[in-house]
Amino acid sequence: MAKNNAAFVRHQLIEEQAPPITERGVVKWVRENLFSSPFNVIMTLLSLWVIYSIIAGVAPWFINGVWNANSVRDCYDILDGATGACFAVLKERFPQLIYGFKYPSTEYWRPNTAVILLLFALAPILFRKLPRKFLLFSLIYPFLAYWLIWGGTPLVPVVAFLGFVIGIYCFRRFSANAFALGAIIGVIAANIFWVLGGYVVDANETFLALQAVPSRDMGGFMLNILLGTIAVALSIPLGILLALGRKSNMPIIKWICVLFIEFIRGVPLITLLFVANVILAFFLPPETSIDLILRVIVMMTFFNAAYIAEVVRGGLAALPSGQYEAANSLGLDYSKSMRFIILPQALKISIPGIVNTCVGMLKDTTLVSIISMFDLVGMIRGPILSSTSWNGVYWELFGAAATIFFVVCFSVSKYSQWLERQLETSNR
Amino acid sequence: MSTSISSERETFRLSMLLNDKRYRSYTFQAFALFVLICVVAYLGKNLVENLAAAGLNISYGFLGEASGYDINQRLIEYSSQSSHLRAAFVGILNTLLVAFLGCITATILGITAGILRLSNNWIVAKLMSIYVEIFRNVPVLIWILIINSIFLAVLPQPRAFKGENPEASMLWDMFAFTGRGIYAPKPLFLEGSVVVVGTFILSILAIFALRRYARHKLYSEGRLINTLWPSLALFVIPTVLIFYALGSPIGLEYPELKGFNFKGGIYARGGLISLWFALSIYTGAFIAEVVRAGILSVNEGQTEAAAALGLRPNFVMNLVVLPQALRVIVPPLISFYLNITKNSSLALAVGYMDITGTLGGITLNQTGRAIEAILLLMLFYLIISLGISAIMNIYNRSIMLKER
Amino acid sequence: MKKTIFFGALAVAGLAAGIVSAGTLDDVKARGKLNCGVSTGVPGFAQPDANGVWQGFDIAVCRAVAAAVLNDSDAIEFVPTTGKTRFTSLASGEIDMLARNTTWTMSRDVDLKFEFIGVNYYDGQGFMVKASTGITSAKSPDIDGVTVCIQTGTTTELNLADHFRSIGMSYEPLPVESGAEAVTQYMAGACDMFTTDRSALAARRANMETPEDHVLLPEIISKEPLGPLVRHGDNDWADVVRWTLNALITAEELGVTSANIEEMAKGTNNPEMNRLLGSEGNLGEMLNLDADWAKRAISVAGNYGEIFEANIGSGTIIGLARGVNAMWTDGGLIYSPPFR
Structure with missing residues (x-):
């Protein structure tokens, strides 16, 4: 009825149009992400050029790679002047790169099993959702791994393990009354058991024995993993103790910890390894001979512990002082308040830092190649590069070493980032 | 009341040293001190006995003797007739040189990569995160060795500059990039x-x-x-x-090609260059991570407020975000600088004569004075580390104060 | 071995007993293993093969000593040492003897308190250059400013400095940790010249792809008598090692080889050979060993000459001529005091 005065009013909605081509799909993404400003255009082109030149440089080398040859000369013959890698060295020396050149080849399953079991042993520590019972396996694991890797009779680790069990049992039993008394009784009980067990072990050297492999025969990437894992496992408790000591209000304890931490952090790891390798023997009684690998482990543990102590100290400092006061006001003594209130929270904060430190430790195990141990890098720089057949195959070997380390360290640090996120959400 | 207090005071029993909280800490400390003294005494006793048994002694006299070896890269005058002490000084200066250069380039590299990693440009951001991950997750020793070999393989050797039609030529007749190092006027x-x-x-x-x-x-x-x-x-x-x-x-x-090598000009040896480069690029990856975290830690409101004021993006970054992010960035940066200094001890893998290579290397080998040389070496690193952290802490405190 | 790894935790528990240090010979016998310090890898002299078994000229000395003392040439712990660690390892007792291209010098003998028990290879420091450089002498004025790769931790650094000082020319030292790396650097062109003991140079050159492109310069700038060494002060042990080496040398002089040793040991007309092989006299007893010690040492890999030929001699890829290392009867320097 009412006349429509307006010149034009659309009565129905226009059909939805597709956005202009520049505002959708790949084009939009490319325009916004790669070519949004002149500067970005330059950066994009520059990046593409970098990627192109890397690929152009590496691809022929990689694709032409020779996998089947007996020596570097064979490689050159097969390549016949073309650019190409000589991956045959990796194929031929793979066991040496991984296990060193002296670990008996029939026993390779043992370190392999130990590594797989390590994942199982770590799982309950890292994933809180798993049943707590699995922690028992984590406790047994070090002794099992010792037997698997070094061989010999399983009685040795069994006796050692039982000694710890007895010691801890006695400590639990008696420490209710007096802490010091409990500790002393625990140590004595464990020692008595170890002495007695020593006779049993000596009498049954061959009981269920695996072929014994001395520490000196360990090598390759296995040695890196071995050193890294042991040093990390030992240094975390030591680092926590050092951090607590540094925060302690007992001046002497505090200064001992401060001196230790600052000294270790102030010198490069390589000098500590020189100490282990060159001069430590002068500081020990003349009749002892401690294996080089053990000396190195001790030094690496100290080194890593000092760094972990600083990370944990950061975690302790980040905790609001209300937590300390709350624990005190509940009447908890020092050890209880630390165990139940402070450390669980502080450690949660410091987990990413601890993981970073430990990845650093694993990488630093390559330094043992400088003190004539044949780890992955040591194998390459020593026996493989100096061998007649593979003299001068440099890039392939170091590329492989870098790849192996990258895969391991990258997965560990990715995992730590994931863990960080998990913990973050649980906090809110 | 007063009697009970006084009686408590008088009835101090020995067991209270263990069970009373007030005294227990003294017992602990005395015990710790006792153990420490015992350990030190035990080690000292062994050292003295072992040295006596081997007929050796601790003496720093070797520092005054002529070293007898030559060092290629040196900042001060040195010849094979100079003393071991002077060789050690050459090494110290070399360590400081590579650490100093490394710190500067690592910072530049790290900050650039850290900022670019947050760039809107997808390809640049991805490239930077690949750089960071690859370099962070591979041991620095492997990087030093790889970069050294790349350096050797990619750049021409001095003899390539020879002849009528040389394969390589100098840049503006001033710089020569060779596999043995870089020559500059x-x-x-x-x-x-x-x-x-x-x-x-x-x-x-x-x-x-x-x-x-x-x-x-x-x-x-x-x-x-x-x-x-x-x-x-x-x-x-x-x-x-x-x-x-x-x-x-x-x-x-100007450097000139004479015989086997260039003569004249400044000559940075391949060892120095590759160590410098490897340390910078490795530590730069770590610094990039810290810079990224620092920038992300700045509240988004700050960026928005700055944008609302009409600042251009690079001003937002330089004037608003970075100064605040520095608060988070500087403390870890200090420890990265320390790491560069300490990692420079890997110089011996590429034949750069730093303090580990002179005092802890050739001098140790030639004189056999292992204990003395290694103790001096550790002392040097300790002084450097404590010095750098002291200076950096002062700087750190100064920017903290400004911020409040 | 498990005792060593267990020592830290269980020393108190008696599971790991320290070795009572009565004398190195007794230690070795009690341990049942000889700890022998070797280099980390010099082709022909000491190098693990593809199976991880150590082979080489220096290794043979270790094996002979182990056979003489322990009746088992494999009862050896080969401890790889670097230039930095070799002397401290020996001084601290980690190794019983060092058989690692070590030059006998006065200061090492007197100041560092070691006892060189003899010389198993007379060497001298030489130079290798690429043939394309056209250099024929290490004294020619052309070599001014040359870059030289040296292996650190050896006497070569000092000799090199002395040599260039005496000819009044400049050079660029490029110190490298190991021999293998020195070769890699030399091949990549990081240095024009590579210097080390001439035997090692020959070994490295033989290992190269095209050995004819590299020349050894005629100059030998130092005397490098290489030999095994032990600690000062333990004369009984030094005697065992010294006379084991001498037994290998005497065996060559007398014509005892791994092939005929069984026959010879039954007794011959030669009284010295009989004393050596234990069918006459009580030389073994004097060393606190049994009568067969020398026979066992020689049966491992034969006499000195056989060891030489098998590891570094002209038949091998390394191809060293006997030269001054020929028996004294052939005009060389290899000479053993009599077994009497």
Whole structure:
């Protein structure tokens, strides 16, 4: 009825149009992400050029790679002047790169099993959702791994393990009354058991024995993993103790910890390894001979512990002082308040830092190649590069070493980032 | 009441040393001290006995003897007739040199990569995160070795510069990039050069004064003075005028190919270059992570507020975000600088004669004085580390104060 | 071995007993293993093969000593040492003897308190250059400013400095940790010249792809008598090692080889051979060993000459001529005091 005065009013909605081509799909993404400003255009082109030149440089080398040859000369013959890698060295020396050149080849399953079991042993520590019972396996694991890797009779680790069990049992039993008394009784009980067990072990050297492999025969990437894992496992408790000591209000304890931490952090790891390798023997009684690998482990543990102590100290400092006061006001003594209130929270904060430190430790195990141990890098720089057949195959070997380390360290640090996120959400 | 207190005081029993909280800490400390003294005494006793049994002694006399070996890269005069002590000094300076250079380039690299990693440009951000992950997750020793071999393989050797039709040529006839190192012209200071250098320093001081004055004007009167062009003019003109007025007293000594190697000019050996490069690129990856975390830690509101004020993106970054992010970035940066210094001890893998290579390497090998040399070596690193952290802590505190 | 790894935790528990240090010979016998310090890898002299078994000229000395003392040439712990660690390892007792291209010098003998028990290879420091450089002498004025790769931790650094000082020319030292790396650097062109003991140079050159492109310069700039060494002060042990080496040398002089040793040991007309092989006299007893010690030492890999030929001699890829290392009867320097 009412006349429509307006010149034009659309009565129905226009059909939805597709956005202009520049505002959708790949084009939009490319325009916004790669070519949004002149500067970005330059950066994009520059990046593409970098990627192109890397690929152009590496691809022929990689694709032409020779996998089947007996020596570097064979490689050159097969390549016949073309650019190409000589991956045959990796194929031929793979066991040496991984296990060193002296670990008996029939026993390779043992370190392999130990590594797989390590994942199982770590799982309950890292994933809180798993049943707590699995922690028992984590406790047994070090002794099992010792037997698997070094061989010999399983009685040795069994006796050692039982000694710890007895010691801890006695400590639990008696420490209710007096802490010091409990500790002393625990140590004595464990020692008595170890002495007695020593006779049993000596009498049954061959009981269920695996072929014994001395520490000196360990090598390759296995040695890196071995050193890294042991040093990390030992240094975390030591680092926590050092951090607590540094925060302690007992001046002497505090200064001992401060001196230790600052000294270790102030010198490069390589000098500590020189100490282990060159001069430590002068500081020990003349009749002892401690294996080089053990000396190195001790030094690496100290080194890593000092760094972990600083990370944990950061975690302790980040905790609001209300937590300390709350624990005190509940009447908890020092050890209880630390165990139940402070450390669980502080450690949660410091987990990413601890993981970073430990990845650093694993990488630093390559330094043992400088003190004539044949780890992955040591194998390459020593026996493989100096061998007649593979003299001068440099890039392939170091590329492989870098790849192996990258895969391991990258997965560990990715995992730590994931863990960080998990913990973050649980906090809110 | 008072009797109970006094009686408590009097009935101090020995067991209270273990069970009473007030005294227990003394027992612990005494015990710890006792154990520490025992351990030190035990180690000392063993050392003395072992040395006596081997007929050796601890003596630093070897430091005064002629070293008998040559060092290629050196900042101070040294020959095989110089003492071991001087060799150690050459090493110390070399360590400091590579650490200093490494810190600078690692910082530049790290900050660039950290900022670019947050860039909107997808490809750049991805490239940077690949760089960071690859370099962070592979041991630095492997990087040093790989970069050294890349360096050797990619750059031409000096003999490639020889002949009528050389395969390689020098850059502007001044720089020569060879697999053995980089040669650059060396300034020659002739008579009158002091005046030129003095003028240059004075003009730099003048630039600082000008900027200060400009800032003062800005804050007190709100007048913005453009300092860019006057600064540039101050930087260039007086020095150039004096330089030509005095008849070019500073010349350049160009490297020249003679025999097997270039002669003259500044020669940075391959070991130095590859160690420097490897340390920077490795540590740069770590710094990039820290820079990224630092930037992300700055509240988004800050960026938005700055944008609302109409600042352009690079001003937002330089004037608002970075200064706040520095608070988070600087403390870990200090430990990365320390790491560079400590990692420079891996120089011996590429034949760069740092302190580990001279005192802890050849001197140790030639004299057999392992204990003395290693203790001195550790002492040096300890002093450096404590020194750097002290300086950096002061700096750290100064930016913290400004921020509040 | 498990005792060593267990020592830290269980020393108190008696599971790991320290070795009572009555004398190195007794220690070795009690341990049942000889700890022998070797280099980390010099082709022909000491190098693990593809199976991880150590082979080489220096290794043979270790094996002979182990056979003489322990009746088992494999009862050896080969401890790889670097230039930095070799002397401290020996001084601290980690190794019983060092058989690692070590030059006998006065200061090492007197100041560092070691006892060189003899010389198993007379060497001298030489130079290798690429043939394309056209250099024929290490004294020619052409070599001014040359870059030289040296292996650190040896006497070569000092000799090199002395040599260039005496000819009044400049050079660029490029110190490298190991021999293998020195070769890699030399091949990549990081240095024009590679210097080390001439035997090692020959070994490295033989290992190269095209050995004919590299020349050894005629100059030998130092005397490098290489030999095994032990600690000062333990004369009984030093005697065992010294006379084991001498037994290998004497065996060559007398014509005892691994092939005929069984026959010879039954007794011959030669009284010295009989004393050596234990069918006459009580030389073994004097060393606190049994009568067959020398026979066992020689049966491992034969006499000195056989060991030489098998590891570094002209038949091998390394191809060293006997030269001054020929028996004294052939005009060389290899000479053993009599077994009497």
